[in-house]
Amino acid sequence: MTGTGNQDWHSPDSSDELMVLATSTGQDFMQIFTDTLADCFEIDLVTIGELIVTESERINVLASCFDGRSLGEFSYDATITPCFDVIKNETRQTFLCKVQEAYPEDSFFIEEKIHSYIGFPLKNRDGETIGLIQAAWRRDVDQEEADNVIETIELFVERLGAELATVHAMQMLSALMQRPDHRGNLEALRLLCQQMQTMLKIRVVFIAECLADNDNCFRVLTCCQDGALIEASEGKIVAYEGTPCAHLKDKDVFLVPTVLQEQFPEQDQNKQHNLVSYLGLNIRDENGSVIGHFALQHDKELMYETLDSDMFQLFTSRVNLELRRYQSEQQSS
Numbered sequence: 001m002t003g004t005g006n007q008d009w010h011s012p013d014s015s016d017e018l019m020v021l022a023t024s025t026g027q028d029f030m031q032i033f034t035d036t037l038a039d040c041f042e043i044d045l046v047t048i049g050e051l052i053v054t055e056s057e058r059i060n061v062l063a064s065c066f067d068g069r070s071l072g073e074f075s076y077d078a079t080i081t082p083c084f085d086v087i088k089n090e091t092r093q094t095f096l097c098k099v100q101e102a103y104p105e106d107s108f109f110i111e112e113k114i115h116s117y118i119g120f121p122l123k124n125r126d127g128e129t130i131g132l133i134q135a136a137w138r139r140d141v142d143q144e145e146a147d148n149v150i151e152t153i154e155l156f157v158e159r160l161g162a163e164l165a166t167v168h169a170m171q172m173l174s175a176l177m178q179r180p181d182h183r184g185n186l187e188a189l190r191l192l193c194q195q196m197q198t199m200l201k202i203r204v205v206f207i208a209e210c211l212a213d214n215d216n217c218f219r220v221l222t223c224c225q226d227g228a229l230i231e232a233s234e235g236k237i238v239a240y241e242g243t244p245c246a247h248l249k250d251k252d253v254f255l256v257p258t259v260l261q262e263q264f265p266e267q268d269q270n271k272q273h274n275l276v277s278y279l280g281l282n283i284r285d286e287n288g289s290v291i292g293h294f295a296l297q298h299d300k301e302l303m304y305e306t307l308d309s310d311m312f313q314l315f316t317s318r319v320n321l322e323l324r325r326y327q328s329e330q331q332s333s
Contacts (some may be wrong), residue, residue: 026170029069030063030162033156034133038065041149043135046073048122050131050164051087052201056268058300059083059132060201062167075201080105086119086132093119095152097140109136115249116141120153124165131164133157168311184282188322190222193294196315202296203275206233207319208245209292209327215249216240218292221326224243225273242266244278248293252282258301270297277302283320291327295321 034046034287045066057079064071078100082103086093095102099117100109108114119134135149189207197205206223216239223233240246244264247254256263256278261270269275279302280295296302306312 026167027062030167032158033160034063034065035070037135037149037152038068041135041145041152042137043149044112044138045136045310046134048131048133048160048164049083050168051129057084058201059087062164081109082106082117082119083132083134086121087129090121090123090129092121092150093117094146096143096146099136113138115139116146118146118149118153120157122157122161122164124161130161130168133160180290186222186234186326189319190224191317191327192315192322193222193224194227194229196294196296196319198227199311200296200315202298203273206295207218207292207294207323208238209323210290211237218245221292221323245280245293245295248282248290250282250285253304253307254278254280255302255304257303260297268293274299276300281307281316283323285324292323 030048034048036127037043038046043065046064047061048063049061049064050092052058052075053272056075058075059078060073060075061071062073071147080103082093082095082099095117097115099114100106114136116137116139117134118136119132121129122131122133124130133153135153141149185239193205193207196202204223204225206220208218208220211219217237218240220233220236220238223230238245240249242264244254244260258276260276260278264270275297277298277300277311278295280293282290283292283294285291296306
C-alpha cells in the first residue's frame with residue numbers, strides 16, 4: 001500500500017507512528033491516524049468528524065490534518081459538501097477528480113482548489129452512522145493511489161467508529177457524573193443545563209417548573225445561553241400564552257423546526273438572538289403528573305430525530321431525576 005508521499009504505511013520510517021497509534025485511544029487515536037494518513041499519502045486534508053446530535057446536517061470535526069497541521073475542533077454545515085452524501089447514503093464516496101464540479105457551492109473546495117476526495121461513514125456497533133472520515137487533495141489522484149488510501153482506511157474504519165462512539169460515551173459519562181450535592185438549591189439543575197447546552201451544541205437550554213397555584217404560568221429555574229448561565233432568568237414567572245411552551249399543556253413534546261419567530265412573533269428575544277427553532281419536553285413525576293419542562297432553542301433547524309439519540313435520552317432522564325429531587329427538597333425545607 002504505497003502512495004506518492006515520502007513514506008509507505010508499513011515502511012520502517014512509519015514504525016514509530018504506528019506504535020504510538022497502537023497504544024492510543026479516543027480523540028488521541030483519531031488525531032494520530034489523521035496525521036499519519038496525511039503524511040503517508042501526501043493528502044492535503046484529512047478530517048474525522050461526528051454528527052452533531054441535534055442537527056443531521058452539521059459535522060463537528062474532532063481530528064484534522066490540513067497542510068500538515070491540526071485545525072482544532074470546529075463545526076460546519078455539510079449540506080453543500082460531499083460529506084452530506086457520505087452521511088445520508090451511509091456509504092463511501094470517491095472522486096478521483098472534478099469534485100468541485102460535483103459540489104459547486106462548497107466554498108472551501110473552491111478556495112483551496114480541491115480536486116479529489118474520498119469519504120467513509122463511521123458507524124457504531126449498532127450500524128448507525130455517527131460520523132465520517134474524509135481525505136481530499138488539491139490534485140487529481142489515479143485509481144491505484146485511491147485504492148491504496150481506501151484499503152488503508154478500511155483496515156481502521158471499524159476501530160475509528162468504535163473510538164468515535166467511545167468519545168461520545170465518555171462525554172456523556174463525564175457530564176452525568178458531575179452532580180454537586182447541595183441540598184435546597186439549584187446547583188445540580190444549573191450544571192445540567194450547562195452540560196446540555198454544551199454537549200448538544202444548542203444555543204439555549206432552559207429548565208422550568210409548573211406553578212401549583214397558577215396553571216397559566218411557569219417558573220424558569222435555570223437557563224444557559226451560548227455557554228453562560230443567565231442569572232436574570234432564574235425564578236422568572238412566564239405566561240404560557242404566546243410562547244411555544246403553551247403547547248406542552250396539551251402534549252408532551254412540541255417542536256418548531258424552523259419558523260419560531262414567525263409562529264411566535266411576540267417573543268422579541270428570538271429575533272434578538274436569531275433563534276429559529278424550539279424543542280420542548282414535559283417532565284412528569286412518579287405519578288405521571290407534569291411538574292415542569294425543559295426546552296432547547298437554536299439558530300438552525302431542530303428535528304424529532306434528536307429525541308432518539310442516546311445522549312439526549314440520558315439528559316432527559318437526568319433532568320427528570322434532578323427536577324423531582326429539587327422539588328422534594330423545596331417541599332421538605
